[in-house]
Amino acid sequence: MIRKFTPADWKDLYDYLSDASVVKFEPYDTFTEAQCKLEAIKRSNQESFLAVCLKNTDKLIGNIYIEQQYPKKYSTWELGYVFNSRYQGYGYATESCKAVLNYAFKNLQARRVIAMCNPQNKASWKLLERLHFRKEGHLLKNIYFKSDEQGNPIWQDTYEYAILFEEWLS
Numbered sequence: 001m002i003r004k005f006t007p008a009d010w011k012d013l014y015d016y017l018s019d020a021s022v023v024k025f026e027p028y029d030t031f032t033e034a035q036c037k038l039e040a041i042k043r044s045n046q047e048s049f050l051a052v053c054l055k056n057t058d059k060l061i062g063n064i065y066i067e068q069q070y071p072k073k074y075s076t077w078e079l080g081y082v083f084n085s086r087y088q089g090y091g092y093a094t095e096s097c098k099a100v101l102n103y104a105f106k107n108l109q110a111r112r113v114i115a116m117c118n119p120q121n122k123a124s125w126k127l128l129e130r131l132h133f134r135k136e137g138h139l140l141k142n143i144y145f146k147s148d149e150q151g152n153p154i155w156q157d158t159y160e161y162a163i164l165f166e167e168w169l170s
Ligand SMILES: CC(C)(COP(=O)(O)OP(=O)(O)OC[C@H]1O[C@@H](n2cnc3c(N)ncnc32)[C@H](O)[C@@H]1OP(=O)(O)O)[C@@H](O)C(=O)NCCC(=O)NCCS
Pocket: 021, 022, 023, 025, 026, 081, 082, 083, 084, 087, 088, 089, 090, 091, 092, 093, 094, 095, 116, 117, 118, 121, 123, 124, 126, 127
């Protein structure tokens, strides 16, 4: 089930955002409980973060991010996703991303959806290819999120993926 975040989601959010293996490729470090309380409130007031929950228990097992890019006239949206490691490997990310892509193309009038990941993040690009995204580029050392002990940036590569509305339909 996909729904909006609520402030009460902070515990389940903490369950996965406090896991170093989950945030390894994210532009942020692990979250504390206090940060998750604020983050759940922030996300519950935003349109771009969607909570993915188990149907029976409403347990939050991950989130999808879908945000319109600028300029808006290009009708391009960015997709992102982060799932609790205990709920990876069961197809939940595939199922929920499909539903969000359907929604973006049919209800948000998206024309093109893009997604980016580190080439070392195999689970992420495998998910994008399962969803029939096309790899459009391999950017070399274009970005960094973390620095080494000397304060030097740790540059990393990016895979850029995209899917057009007509490709999604076919
Ligand atoms: C990226 C991420 C969401 C992918 O999660 P995932 O669990 O691998 O993806 P899915 O839920 O689609 O599951 C696919 C796996 O489940 C298996 N599976 C089982 N049942 C399935 C089903 N009904 N449908 C699809 N896949 C199924 C697939 O074979 C696949 O396994 P494999 O990777 O061994 O081939 C997850 O690794 C993650 O959250 N990582 C941390 C955050 C992150 O890095 N985000 C991306 C930043 S760019």
